[in-house]
Amino acid sequence: MPLSVDERWNLIEKISKQTVEFGARKHTLKDAIAELTVKPLTGIPVAIAVLYGIWSFFVDFAGTLFTDGFMVRLFDEHWLPFLQNAFHNNLDNWAYRLFIDAGHIENGVLVASDNCLEAFGVLTSGFFVPFGVVLWAVLAFYLMFALLEDVGYLPRLAVLVDTVLHKIGLHGYAIVPTFLSLGCNVPGVTATRALETRKQRFLMITLLSVFVPCGAQIGIMQDLVPELMGWIFLTLAIGYLGFGFILNKIVPGKSPEIIMDVPPYRMPMMKNIVSKLWVRTSRFLLVAVPFVLLGCLIVGLMYLTGAMDWLATVLGPFLMSWFGVPEETVSPLIAGFLRKDLAVGMLGGLMEQGIMTTFQVFTSVVLLCIYFPCLATFALMLKEENWKEFLGSIASLVAMVLVYGGLIHLVGIMLEVA
């Protein structure tokens, strides 16, 4: 009588047990570390320590060492004064205001800026944002990411967060696009291709484009409002999980479970790290620099033609009543369509002029993170999703911004800080 499939398997197992001799397997240090990083009891503290380590490196390497230590000095003490002197500080000339220094009003008088972040010219802020701040932040982040990837820690992190991510219709591997998006949303959106169903891809792309700030944005936020970073990340994490949970309930489709094979830990290879770092950073610069320069140009032109004032007058009452932010936030919001890092940088100018309270700064930064993906991510969403999904993403995005932005304002009113 022929054997069934399972009977055959059982026979195979029986024969292999009788004929194959298995030597005692040694539990190596690598195995012990692998187990420690996967089991929740020890894995979660390890994950927290790893993330804290990444953050410390990010702040010290990108923020303190390069941006504050070298770049701020280079741009503010040398580059800006050089351009101002070369062009005779001519604030009456529109081209000078567009390309070098837009100046700002102090006691009713237009005065020259003393730093590149406030100058807002194409050749000053336009270069300072990508090369002075963002480049180092992105470099630090991608270096850490490449190390974690090559060591083999990411799959373990995926196993650890699997249970939480299932609550929002995703599985553990969704941590990879999320993590990648912390560098730049563009590869993060591309990485969603590895998710199983259209529903999972839709959920992931929508959540990434709203609640995951890119390295450029994080870098400039850390430079401007370091004391608010914890609150900003907490607010974004609550939004990511909260709206993920709601979207999972209302979006039709399946979110199947997967079984994964976790690879062993290994030594990272220098060649791999360097080439990953080079490819990712150079791609980032190719996308970022033209958009930052274009953003400076468009915002500068809108100021010069009076279009920005008109928009501020039209949108100001809504921004003030619903989100609790001043009408001056309109210009960063417009710049944010092109580059979020540039937009956050513009908030820095408003802060220095004393236009905003701390809570308004916090709300504005969160709003800038969630209100719209940058142009490059937006274009990729168009490519990766079909029309129905794309419109769904945009509708969810608008609803999330209005609800969450309003909610933050409401919490501020209740706490009497708004």
Add this chain to the structure above:
Amino acid sequence: MTTTGELLRRIEKGGTLDELAAEFGMGKSVLMARIEFMLRAGYLYEISSREGQGCMGCPMCEMCSVPGSGKMKTYVLTEKGRKELLKQKIRR
């Protein structure tokens, strides 16, 4: 329920291959052989094996840790696998 059915039921819940091997008291090599069989029988599919789909065309593919790059293997139940599981559940 047969061992294949039990395995399909467990795979439906998700997890890692190491957990699965420990729960079923199998060596990982035996489990991998059974996974291979279930792949060929059409009960499972390997996410990284879908040529021409996903992000496998990416120039960073060789260096990438995303599942589609083929470095981290992930398996999911197919419709056929689900039907087989249901059949075995009813039979039980």
